[in-house]
Amino acid sequence: MQSDILNEILSCFGPSGREGKISELIRLKAEGKASEIFTDALGNLVIRKKGQGKKIMIAAHMDQIGFIITHIDEKGFLRFAQVGYHSPVYIFGQRVVFENGVQGIIGHDEIKNISELNMTKLYIDIGAESYEDALKYVSVGDMCIINTPYYENETSIMSRALDDRIGCYIMLETILNSENHNDCYFVFTTQEEVGLRGAKVSSFNVDPEYCIAIDVTRTGDTYQGTKMNVKLGGGAAIKLMDQGMITNPEVKKLMVDVANKENIKYQFEVLEAGTTDATAAQLTRSGIKSGCISVPTRWIHTGSELIKKSDLDECIKLLKGIVNYVF
16 A cells, blocks of 8 residues: 555545546556546546456446535625535534635534534635635635544544545555556546536547446444445445445446456455446446445545455455456
8 A cells, every 4th residue: 555645646626527636646657557648528537457357347437525605794704515525513613624725613502402414504614714814715605624634543544535536545555556457547536526517528439348436335343333244344345235236236246257267355345325336327328237336434425434354455456456357
């Protein structure tokens, strides 16, 4: 694992619809390792590595959840809307940062108890004294993200935007450090968090025979948490079904065969809420055989998501095996 590259990717500003910086960062890292690199009209970054085998699209989304300013009041407080889903309980008191570096804190209107807390009662305080003062720093339509630092220890990684910059890292690691038998289109997609929009466009454009999404998934190993078998340390999660997709049986067999052949630790995932770019691909044109490799992750859609390095390593090995698989 290359911690410096991962930190750089996770720290890069890029909420849905504003993925330009993270796209350029990945493009620069991949130069010299690709047969072709291009960006489509929706901002999807496509990095092709030619091969003699099957045409495969591998997709991970570059965008992260954030907020967009909707109103600035006379006291200089900023009202906002969500760009992707947030829980108001998790974001109250968090610090945010705008693309220009301006920071603020999420506060809330007076409430009698926590059950009354919702997005309409939240605002961002940038320390402005008035409407006019706030306009010196931000405008309606500006976006911001939760501002928490990257941290790792011997076994774990904690950061914002693991959903789904960790998928981007897995793809980049595969581009830089793996040979591929198959004709691989690595697509770093946009606007996944607001409706799988980038994947809809890119999968239509690439028109692959197979699509493998790389994304995060929930775990069932916390107290009174989601009831599912995926756990941290259990290895790569091979998705069987989620809210939007039932994995193609041929793709499931492919992932399991590679995992068994390469002695990769894996677990099966059935996710009752949420979906990935593979859903958009599966329903494109006359249908694309699709599946997903998931990274087990706690505290998804918060400013501090958590993964195990061992699971990350297994996901990387699984993707490297797939791109080099002889059908």
